[in-house]
Amino acid sequence: MCYDEGTLQAYLDGELDEITSKNIEEHVKTCSTCRQKLEELKFINEFTANALKTSNIDLNEAWMTFNEKLSRENNKRKGVVSLFT
Structure with missing residues (x-):
């Protein structure tokens, strides 16, 4: 086996x-x-x-950058959705 x-x-x-x-x-x-x-x-x-x-990547900084970009994308989507509601 x-x-x-x-x-x-x-x-x-x-x-x-x-x-x-x-x-x-x-x-x-x-x-x-x-x-x-x-x-x-x-x-x-x-x-x-x-x-x-x-690895020379600062994981905390990378995580914060990721979260900021994610928040911006979510805000953009909310703005587009509110145009149609």
């Missing part, structure tokens, strides 16, 4: 109970398909974590 990517990701994230985690550890010792999936997920996790660490 192979594990799906969601379960393997949950394993990597430490979200599974001890018994399930042990079962996965034993399974990947003999299943090259699951072992490969697990290695790919580890690589993606590490790549994403490193990319986030090296």
Whole structure:
């Protein structure tokens, strides 16, 4: 029985109970398909974590800019709607 990517990701994230985690550890010792999936997920996790660490984006500023633009768009739409009501 192979594990799906969601379960393997949950394993990597430490979200599974001890018994399930042990079962996965034993399974990947003999299943090259699951072992490969697990290695790919580890690589993606590490790549994403490193990319986030090296990002020079100020997330608070980006969020505030996004909210301001969203508010402006909502106000524009309200103005257009009020012309027709």
